[in-house]
Structures are given as C-alpha cells and as structure tokens.
Amino acid sequence: MVSISVFGELSISGVNEFKYTNADRIMEYRNYFSDKLQLQIAYDSFRLGLKYDFYRPKFNKFALINESMSDAVIEAMLDSEKNENYFDEYYLQYESEHWLMQTGKLEAVIGSGMVLHNYYNEDFETDSRLIGGYLNPVYDKWQMQILGGWMESDKTGLDDEYDQLGAIDAKVDALEGLSVGASYVLYKELLTDEDNDFNNLNIYSGNLNYSSALFDLKTEFARSKDENDLKGTAVYTNLTSYLGKFTLIGAYKNYENFDTRISDLPCVNHSGQQLEHNWDSGKDEEGWMGEVKFLPNYENEYVVNYAEGWNDNYKVRLSNLYTEYKHDFETWSVKAEFETLEQVNTENTNHWYKELTPALTFDFIAADTPILIKAEYQYKEEENLMEEQSHFEPRLQADVAIGDYSLSVAAERQIGDPISTEEGEDGDMWIGGELAITIIQNTDIRLFYGKEKGGVVCRNGVCKNQAEFNGLRLTITTKF
Numbered sequence: 001m002v003s004i005s006v007f008g009e010l011s012i013s014g015v016n017e018f019k020y021t022n023a024d025r026i027m028e029y030r031n032y033f034s035d036k037l038q039l040q041i042a043y044d045s046f047r048l049g050l051k052y053d054f055y056r057p058k059f060n061k062f063a064l065i066n067e068s069m070s071d072a073v074i075e076a077m078l079d080s081e082k083n084e085n086y087f088d089e090y091y092l093q094y095e096s097e098h099w100l101m102q103t104g105k106l107e108a109v110i111g112s113g114m115v116l117h118n119y120y121n122e123d124f125e126t127d128s129r130l131i132g133g134y135l136n137p138v139y140d141k142w143q144m145q146i147l148g149g150w151m152e153s154d155k156t157g158l159d160d161e162y163d164q165l166g167a168i169d170a171k172v173d174a175l176e177g178l179s180v181g182a183s184y185v186l187y188k189e190l191l192t193d194e195d196n197d198f199n200n201l202n203i204y205s206g207n208l209n210y211s212s213a214l215f216d217l218k219t220e221f222a223r224s225k226d227e228n229d230l231k232g233t234a235v236y237t238n239l240t241s242y243l244g245k246f247t248l249i250g251a252y253k254n255y256e257n258f259d260t261r262i263s264d265l266p267c268v269n270h271s272g273q274q275l276e277h278n279w280d281s282g283k284d285e286e287g288w289m290g291e292v293k294f295l296p297n298y299e300n301e302y303v304v305n306y307a308e309g310w311n312d313n314y315k316v317r318l319s320n321l322y323t324e325y326k327h328d329f330e331t332w333s334v335k336a337e338f339e340t341l342e343q344v345n346t347e348n349t350n351h352w353y354k355e356l357t358p359a360l361t362f363d364f365i366a367a368d369t370p371i372l373i374k375a376e377y378q379y380k381e382e383e384n385l386m387e388e389q390s391h392f393e394p395r396l397q398a399d400v401a402i403g404d405y406s407l408s409v410a411a412e413r414q415i416g417d418p419i420s421t422e423e424g425e426d427g428d429m430w431i432g433g434e435l436a437i438t439i440i441q442n443t444d445i446r447l448f449y450g451k452e453k454g455g456v457v458c459r460n461g462v463c464k465n466q467a468e469f470n471g472l473r474l475t476i477t478t479k480f
Helices: 071-079
Strands: 002-005 009-024 029-043 046-056 084-095 099-106 108-110 116-118 130-137 142-152 162-175 178-190 198-211 215-225 231-243 246-256 284-294 300-310 316-328 332-345 351-366 369-384 387-402 405-413 429-439 443-452 455-459 462-466 469-479
Touching: 108 142, 108 162, 130 162, 162 198, 284 316
Parallel strands: none
Antiparallel strands: 002 009, 009 029, 009 469, 029 046, 046 084, 084 099, 099 130, 108 116, 130 142, 142 162, 162 178, 178 198, 198 215, 215 231, 231 246, 246 284, 284 300, 300 316, 316 332, 332 351, 351 369, 369 387, 387 405, 405 429, 429 443, 443 469, 455 462
C-alpha cells in the first residue's frame, strides 16, 4: 500500500491476479490468459474502487466437451470463447461515523439474503450486482439501507439490457439484544427488449433478531406479488442454543413462488443443496434442519446434523445426514466424517439419487512440517426412468507445508459407470497437484497440473454441470 500525506491522508492499495491456463479441449490444447487488476484509492473519508478484467480468451469451465462429440460441435463451442475486457467493478464511497454512501457497481444484502442479495457468484460466474446508488445511515438504535439502480439481465437474447431494482430496509434495536426490521423491494424484471415491458415484483418483509447468553434467534418472513397477481411467501428461522457443553441448532424454511434471481435462499441442509437438481430453488419447498454439537472436553468434538426437505405434495424430497468425530492429540488430530444425501423427484421427472461419503482426515506435524491427509470413499447410486447405475469414487488428498512452500496432491478414481456422461467412466483416474509459493512479501504463485473431475457442482441452492479439467493453471497474485 502506498500512502501520501499532503492536506489529507491519501492511500493506494490493490491486488493484481494474472492467470495462464493450458487446457486439453479434446481437439487441441488451448492457451488462455487473464489479468484482473483491482485498485482502491482512499482519501480521508472517500474511497474510489476500480476492478478491470482482461481475458484472451475467456475460459469456459462449463463447456461440456467430450470425445463423443463431433469436431464441428466442439469447434462451435470453442468459438464461443471470446476475447473480453471490461470494468468489472467501479464505485465511489463516502463513509463517516453515521453515514455510508456509495455509487457505482455494488453489492447489497438484506438480512440473510432471502429477500435480496446482489453479488457476483464466482463459482458459477453469475452477476446480480447493482449499478446505482446506496445509502446506509447508522445511529445508536436504528439504521437504514436505501438502494436503487439497474442489474444486467440474465435472460437469453437480452444482452446489454437491464432489469431495475429499488429497496428500503430499516432496523431498530427495540430492547437489549432484540432488534426488529422491515423492508420493501421493487424488482422490475425485463421480459423483452421493448420499452417498459417489465414484470413488476413487489416484496414486503419483516425480520427479528434476538441474542442472549442462552440462545440466538433469527427469523424472517416475506410476501411477494407480481404483475400477474402471482403471490409468493418465504419464511426462514434459525435458532442456536448454548447448553453447557452442547450447542443445539435448529432451522426451518418454507418457500413458495419465491424463486427470483435477487434472492439467495438459505438451503437449510449441511450439503447446501436444493431439493433436487431439476427443481427450482424457492419454487415450492419446505424443510428443517437440526444439529447437535457436543464438546465434552478440549480433545473431543462430536457433531450430528440431519435435514429433510419436501415440496407440497411430497413428490420432491431430500434427506441429508452428516456426522463428525474429531480427537486432538498433543501433536496430531484425527477427524472421521460420514455424510449421506438422498434426493427424489417424481413431480416433473422420474429421478432418484443417493450418495454416501465416509471420510477420514489426519492432521499432524513431521519434522516441523505440517501434513494433512484426507481419504474419501464416496458411493453414488442413481435411477432415471428405466436406467439404474451405481459407482464408487475413492479419493486421496495430501497437503504439505514447508516454510513459504505448500503442496497439495489429490488422486481420484471411478469404479463403475454413472448415468450422466459428465461424471466420467469406469476406470477413469484424476490426479492433480498444486504448488503454492510466497515470493517477496506480497506475491503468491500457484501452479496446478493434472486432471480434475467434472460433474454436478452445487453452491447455495444452485447446481451446474462443470466440465472436467485436464492441463495446467498458473496464477500469480500480487498485493500492493
């Protein structure tokens, strides 16, 4: 960080990330270059933020290329990877003791995100950030959020077109440990490229938060109504209790017609998944989760987490069990985990899926060198229409750190064939290693070489098929 003092305090800081990727794209090995420069310039109470992205071309990790495709299809998919460069982030901010004001491209969240969460999802490269303004006054017992602007449309055929959004959120500390709040959101979703062809969605919500020495309670409720008189509701509650050596967590959700892109709905299960991969999160789902954490002493930890979810006619269901036991010895620790996930959908498809994942992790120090070894033996079973398959996916990972160097190596094998072609084939092997080095004081280098398994990846109620990766990735990150 560079700091200059003239009439006020001027500081400049930033991060630059350069990445080179050499990937096997079946027909050829392709080279990809990217550079992301992020700057922050602060002067007294003002801050200017800029982020510029440069791709030559932009690597598409969701391009599901496989050997069964024709050369023409593969070539068409590769041609869609274009050179891109743009300002990914820009804002001007003023902050004082009681006021925060911001204009530009910004993120925003109300409560848990159930009602509103504008952000960039790096896992899936989806962007719901707002181009507009934000105002946040904060005083002793109350605060507000007022925001409005435009969001780039995510609909096919509406490139360079924008949805519109405005919101106001207020929270008051009513009593010691107790706060209550209310919010209103107007989301104008663009339907076609014609002027004023929007679906106006109105959302009203309230929330309550209570914190004490015995328990913490968070609850939210929302109602929505759009131009077509389609009504939606959403309820989310989380209760955490502290009873001596026990920590008890309970959560409940109930969403109906609340599946807009501005909502980041809590999944209420340990695996972080929606009811089923072909079921829209928030459309029609209810569920609960319970967790017991027991720490009898400093050496042992026990965790049991169980969740169930369902739609209104029980044709779409989920169950998820996670258990963990950890024991810390003087110089090493061991953790045993077991997780099961089962999903069924007979509403709009005939699909049943189950996975079992036992795992064992050893964390120890050998000759002053920290070492972590993790072994998994995942079993997957799937039934789709008249087809049924099952397979195993054993995986072994080892992490070693020596001074400024760290190495992570993972090997995974598939035993048996799945239904999905993106999951690999019987006998497939994925071996990859990443070396991380810290050079100078502010620069990190990460080098990956090998193969990574593709397949369904889920984050926060969203699932996508990610392609297998085979090749090399070099990332150089510099902070200043």
